[in-house]
Structure formats: C-alpha cells, structure tokens
Amino acid sequence: MAKKKTNKGKRPVLDPTGFIAQPHDKYARFVLRIKEVALEMLQFCLPARILEQVDLESLALSESS
Secondary structure (H helix, E strand, O other): OOOEEEEOOEEEEEOOOHHHHOHHHHHHHHHOOOHHHHHHHHHHHOOHHHHOOOOHHHOOOOOOO
16 A cells, blocks of 8 residues: 655645655565566466457567556
C-alpha cells in the first residue's frame, strides 16, 4: 500500500510514489535487470499466443520502469 501524506488536518492523501519503498517492488526491479531472468519470466508468464507474436531476443533493457 502506498504511504499516506497528511494534508494539514484534512484527510490523508495517498502518495503514488510510496510503492517504490515496497520490498517486493525493489526485488522485482533488481531481478528484472538481468536480461536472462527477465526473458525466462516472460516465457513462463505470457500465454503462448502472445509469445508467438513477440521476438524476445529483440527486447532491450531500459533504465526506466
């Protein structure tokens, strides 16, 4: 869950960037930086009909999310 910010006595507002602090998100970002692991995960998770349309070897790592 995202962190909550206080709003000077008003109802708390959810911080949309709070998810970054979550350990599972950090782990996923770390693991998916390894191209071989990312490719294996895609092959495992994506349905065959989608894998047929994607050239996994053409995928490149990116610094952005």
